[in-house]
Amino acid sequence: MQKFAFIIHPIDAKRDVARSYPIAKYLPERVVEEFIKHKFPITVAEVSGVKSLTGEELQGWLIACPLTPRQLISLPPDFVLKRLEQCGMIAQELGAGILGLGAFTAIVGDGGITLAQRLPGIAITTGNSYTVATAIQGAKKAAALMGHQLEQSQVAVVGATGSIGRTCAEVLAREAASIVLVGRDETRLNRIAADLRDISCGDVLVSTSVPEGLKNADVVITVTSAVDAVIQPSDIKIGAVVCDVSRPRDVSTRVVKERNDVLVIEGGIVQVPGNMVCKKPGRDEQFSFGFPPGTAYACMSETMMLALDARYENFTLGKEVTVAQVDETERLAAKHGFQLSGFRSFEKEVSEDTITRVHSNACKKQELSPLVGEEKVRI
Numbered sequence: 001m002q003k004f005a006f007i008i009h010p011i012d013a014k015r016d017v018a019r020s021y022p023i024a025k026y027l028p029e030r031v032v033e034e035f036i037k038h039k040f041p042i043t044v045a046e047v048s049g050v051k052s053l054t055g056e057e058l059q060g061w062l063i064a065c066p067l068t069p070r071q072l073i074s075l076p077p078d079f080v081l082k083r084l085e086q087c088g089m090i091a092q093e094l095g096a097g098i099l100g101l102g103a104f105t106a107i108v109g110d111g112g113i114t115l116a117q118r119l120p121g122i123a124i125t126t127g128n129s130y131t132v133a134t135a136i137q138g139a140k141k142a143a144a145l146m147g148h149q150l151e152q153s154q155v156a157v158v159g160a161t162g163s164i165g166r167t168c169a170e171v172l173a174r175e176a177a178s179i180v181l182v183g184r185d186e187t188r189l190n191r192i193a194a195d196l197r198d199i200s201c202g203d204v205l206v207s208t209s210v211p212e213g214l215k216n217a218d219v220v221i222t223v224t225s226a227v228d229a230v231i232q233p234s235d236i237k238i239g240a241v242v243c244d245v246s247r248p249r250d251v252s253t254r255v256v257k258e259r260n261d262v263l264v265i266e267g268g269i270v271q272v273p274g275n276m277v278c279k280k281p282g283r284d285e286q287f288s289f290g291f292p293p294g295t296a297y298a299c300m301s302e303t304m305m306l307a308l309d310a311r312y313e314n315f316t317l318g319k320e321v322t323v324a325q326v327d328e329t330e331r332l333a334a335k336h337g338f339q340l341s342g343f344r345s346f347e348k349e350v351s352e353d354t355i356t357r358v359h360s361n362a363c364k365k366q367e368l369s370p371l372v373g374e375e376k377v378r379i
Contacts, residue, residue: 157182
């Protein structure tokens with residue numbers, strides 16, 4: 001039986017910490033963060049029931065690093081790295097051959113490179129390669145359901161200067177009618193755009209403004225490392241599909257409340273082969289991500305598929321993700337039985353009826369939009 005471990009951490013200090021310490025929901029967020037800063041990593045769940053199409057089985061553990069996204073970014077790097085190293089030491093003691101970095105633990109510092117050097121006895125992966133693969137798969141499938149064909153659509157990638165964003169842009173530029181790279185660093189955006197123009201089949205544009213970059217985009221993939229939402233209701237074109245890969249989310253909760261004409265999905269939700277069960281150590285109580293049974297983040301799925309393949313090697317590390325790595329995770333996913341799950345948005349399932357309703361609302365709003373010349377504009 002192959003073995004893996006995966007690091008998780010609280011996204012919302014008060015909500016997530018309150019699951020273990022109920023008093024946290026009554027305290028200021030800064031007080032909760034100061035409290036958990038002095039806590040050490042612990043094993044919060046045991047994973048069983050994962051079974052590859054090849055017949056190989058898997059055992060794993062979820063290890064909690066008690067730091068929020070804000071802490072992971074703002075605390076001294078050595079302090080954060082020490083906490084991650086402690087997670088890795090727990091994983092090694094449990095017998096895991098590979099350790100996956102979940103959510104913000106994958107982007108702090110140098111993307112796992114130094115951690116891998118400090119933990120030579122266990123392989124490390126950020127999971128970003130399969131995250132890219134599933135984000136693109138999900139965005140394309142959702143776009144088709146909303147009536148968008150990539151070769152006739154403008155695609156925007158928010159966070160295009162990041163490792164996941166750049167690779168998403170590189171893959172999508174080969175199919176999209178045009179692509180907009182959105183980020184804060186114009187110099188880096190222009191450098192990436194210059195590289196993409198050699199392989200793209202359409203225009204490659206750049207924007208340092210989210211509203212400007214999204215105003216004509218039919219399909220949006222957002223993959224920033226921002227702590228707060230960067231996409232607001234007024235930013236999105238009628239009928240657009242937005243695939244939000246980031247945790248915490250890039251898309252404001254206001255979007256789903258105020259825009260019934262756009263489809264927001266979460267990237268990277270994967271159906272795991274077998275009958276995966278996550279239980280709290282020594283108890284029958286289930287541990288839940290808030291996903292349907294048997295599903296997981298793409299980054300965790302990458303860790304599991306590498307373990308099932310006995311690929312105990314540092315796989316996706318650093319700030320870069322190559323197209324070759326994305327292709328390899330897709331091959332491993334097919335071999336072992338991982339596949340894109342049904343769509344979810346803000347912790348809820350997105351049904352076919354919901355997509356039909358959103359598409360209908362978009363069509364109605366487009367018909368009501370005022371005409372400028374011969375083109376309809378957003379309202």
